[in-house]
Amino acid sequence: MWKKQTFNCLGLMLTVVAIGLIASVNAAEKAETTSKSSSKTSKVKVPPQQRIQFEQEKAKAHMGELEERMFRLSKLIRDSQPEDAARLLMGLRKAREHLILDRMGEASKLLDDLKLDQASKEQKEILVLLEELKKLLLTADIGLELKLEQLRKLIESRETLSKLLKKEELQLSNTLDQQAKKDNKKNLAALKTSEQRNQKSAENLEQLLREYGAASKGICQSLAGAGKCMGGACKKLGESKPKPASKEQKKAIEQLSNAEKETKKLEEQLRKEVESLARQRVMDQLQDMITQQKQVRQVTTKLQNRVAQKQKQALVSVRRLSNSEEKIINLCSESIELCELTRFSMVLPVALGAVREQMELVNEGLLRSQADKEMITDQRQIEEDLQALLDAMIEASRPSNKQGGQCKGCKGNKNKLLAEVKMLRWMQYSVHQRTENLDKLIDQKKVSKTASKERLDLLLIRQKEIDTITGRLHSLTCPHCLSGGQ
Incomplete structure (x- = not known):
């Protein structure tokens, strides 16, 4: 009962935000007509654009409060209601990914500059995003939403991994080219810097994929192994030893290839689920x-x-x-x-x-x-x-x-x-x-x-x-x- 009331409350807050925006949209669409008619009268208490901007700022303040409540509530119920905490965090992440608060601020600036058509268009797009967020917070089928979010993130990770694999293959090719050259310290130093970037990317990917728990254990082990080999390649490149560095890079490529295969398997497993x-x-x-x-x-x-x-x-x-x-x-x-x-x-x-x-x-x-x-x-x-x-x-x-x-x-x-x-x-x-x-x-x-x-x-x-x-x-x-x- 408490859970239902909590999410209904959040849904109500989103409705308040939306109503504020709708009022602002309607006012923006009527503003030019109002401005023309008001210009014929001698006494005007509040210019139309100020009223619109006030509604927009109110909606923005409500949205900021909503994001803060979602974050605090997710921390409070993390242990007792992990699924609902995940729902709140997902909603918060969606709101920030779509930059809803920032876009509300942008709409306010457009109103300030009297760009009413642009402001109205921006507000309508924000309303669509708010409706999606409300649907997410109130949906009964949160299990599917969480799985879909996991799948999206896994696809992004797999695409990043594929790019990293190509970069490491290019590193190996460039390192092999340097083996027959002399006075190549500058080139090897540049390769070392690139290798360090690849190593950092592998470490970041490993951290991202740890949230999948036991299902991603093999992937994380392969990424950790690849990072270790890249570190070894960095050391050898720093010592101007391209040949042993290339051996480490080959091992890293093998580990990354294994990680990519395992990631594809996990992706298919999630799809079946x-x-x-x-x-x-x-x-x-x-x-x-x-x-x-x-x-x-x-x-x-x-x-x-x-x-x-x-x-x-x-x-x-x-x-x-x-x-x-x-x-x-x-x-x-x-x-x-x-x-x-x-x-x-x-x-x-x-x-x-x-x-x-x-x-x-x-x-x-x-x-x-x-x-x-x-x-x-x-x-x-x-x-x-x-x-x-x-x-x-x-x-x-x-x-x-x-x-x-x-x-x-x-x-x-x-x-x-x-x-x-x-x-x-x-x-x-x-x-x-x-x-x-x-x-x-x-x-x-x-x-x-x-x-x-x-x-x-x-x-x-x-x-x-x-x-x-x-x-x-x-x-x-x-x-x-x-x-x-x-």
């Missing part, structure tokens, strides 16, 4: 997108006749629907990012990218107050596309021991492969449909040359993606699955 949870979250997000898109379509349908009559309020209402469409687009982007991070599907992120393109076209239409038959058809098509992807995912989540779903060759779940193929088929059908529709529009001269070229370019990109993914899927599929054997 989060796969089912990530898959379920994406399915939930797809269902949310379908529900929200349906609501947007229903409102658009109700406004259709009034928009056709050019009623001002109806036109404004349609434009406001773009806010709802943007939320659906953001949710779609979250799903794509989750798919790409966990790699549980090869086809889904690309398929969702194709649907997102259609959402963006719908959003552009809503911003133009478009609420005709074509718009409603496009919205319904998005719903159907999302439903097709959701159905394929539901099929992929079926256990492999049902309906002959397990391949006797690779022992893999053939339902997953079938789902991938179904999504590929949907993508190809979607591209075919869009190509036919564009062809009709061009014949009827209902689309400009510029617009038709842009759409053709998008279709070409999608077709190439389908070809590439089909090839990759084929190469990664075992012969038994391809032949249809059980």
